[in-house]
Amino acid sequence: MKTKEVRIGNRVIGADHPILIQSMTNTKTENVADTVAQIQKLTAAGCDIIRCAVPTMEAAAALREIKKQIEIPLVADIHFDYRLAIAAMENGADKIRINPGNIGDEGRVRAVVTEAKERGIPIRVGVNSGSLEKDLLEKYHGVTAEALVESALDKVKLIEDMGYDNLVISIKSSDVMMCVKAHELIAKQTDHPLHVGITESGTVTSGNIKSAIGLGLILNQGIGDTIRVSLTGDPTEEIKSAKIILRTLGLRKGGIEVVSCPTCGRTRIDLIGLANQVENMVADIPLDLKVAVMGCVVNGPGEAREADIGIAGGVGEGLIIKHGEIYKKVPEAELLPALREELLHWEQEKEK
Incomplete structure (x- = not known):
């Protein structure tokens, strides 16, 4: 679904631009160093x-110093005031990012829009x-997809009627x-870029499963311009998961993909620990x-083909196996360093 182009700081989303990965800090924004x-x-x-x-106003003021020390665009998440x-x-x-519904009367929304x-700053309308x-809860007898869409489009129209259409929409459940x-539903009714995510999806385990299913179904239809995997945990886990989701769907290249077997009675090494070490090592x-x-x-060379x-x-x-063929044999203690050495050599050859 082709959407309008929107510039966010030094990045551009929408149109034919690649899907970008977003996350949210969990530090106190007032604490500049931690943030x-x-x-x-x-x-x-x-x-x-x-x-x-x-x-708080202190958090808003802190953005100025934070901006000086980071390289990626910063979105301010606003509620109520x-x-x-x-x-x-x-x-x-x-x-x-605002929800016009909790900002207050139309005059206050207009002040923000003005x-x-x-400044040419895009507004993400979040519902x-x-x-x-x-x-809407009464009209649709509870929370429904149709209610979410109507709520978002009503707010978009409110801002458009004020003469501004530099907008991004997010509808999360x-x-x-x-x-x-x-x-x-909403992709058929607007050409504003869409920020996609499953809100309050849960811990790293349950949140990853729900996000992978939800984002996979949405993105696979060509819907979505930015994504966030919302997890209750370290925000860096959100980035790891988002990259895997995009790579799995063929929507982003780059980065090493690690595949590993589920272990069986033939396994005589700590495969679980080794797989995790490899994943961290190649990051x-x-x-x-x-x-x-x-x-x-037994099956390693064939399965690794x-x-x-x-x-x-x-x-x-x-x-060490390359393209399904045994390349060399090394002591178990040297397996991980040998793999890293091969990958770094691969990287050097690529740069030549």
């Missing part, structure tokens, strides 16, 4: 856009299933299938490769 440190960590992990909560939105823009926010328009208006349906190697981690030498390079464990030793 900057977390944003830099997220940037290194692959975050394209960062959102910070702005609950329209003055915080204006202050956030004055202090350098590249985009603001400031955004003067969650937990914040639907009473009249913790109900995966409701969220999917809502995106299918900083910028290659578009598939690495296989196999638990035994689809990978560019792989390792298979044995008793006290292991194999």
Whole structure:
């Protein structure tokens, strides 16, 4: 679904631009040092856009210093107080996220829109299933996909009628299938870019499963311009998951994909630990490769044939496998360093 182009700081979304990954800091925005440190960590992990909560004027003022120390666009998350939105823009926010329904009367919304328009700052109109208006809850007899869409489009129209259409829309629900349906509906009714995510999806385990299903179903239909995997945990986990989802759907290349077997009675090495070590080890190697981690030498070479390079464990030793062929045998203790050496050599050859 082709959407309009929207510039957010030094990034552009919509139209034919790639889907960007977003996350949100969980530090106190007023604490500049902690917030900057977390944003830099997220940037290194692959975050394209960062959102910070702005609950106080002190937090809004802190954005100015935060902006000086980060490289990616900053979105200010505003609730209730329209003055915080204006202050956030004055202090350098590249985009603001508001729900016009909790900002107040039309005059307050207009004040925010006027400031955004003067500065050319996009507004993300965000609607969650937990914040639907009473009249829509009555009309649809509860929270539904149709209610989410109507609520979002009503707010978009309010801002458009004020003469501003530099907008991004997000409609989120913790109900995966409701969220999917809502995106299918709204994609047919607007050409504004869509920020996609399953809100309040849960812990790293349950949140990843729900997000993978929901985002997979939505993105696979060509819907979505930015995504966030919302997890109750370290925000860097959101970036890892988002990258895997995009890569699995063929929507983003780059980064090493690790595949590993589920272990069986033939396994004589700590395959679970080894697979996790490999995944962590390759995180900083910028290659578009598939690495296989196999638990035994019986099926390892064959199962690793689809990978560019792989390792298979044995008793006290292991194999380095390239394109399904055994490349060399090394002691078990040297398996991980040997794999890294091969990957770094691969990277050097690529750069020549």
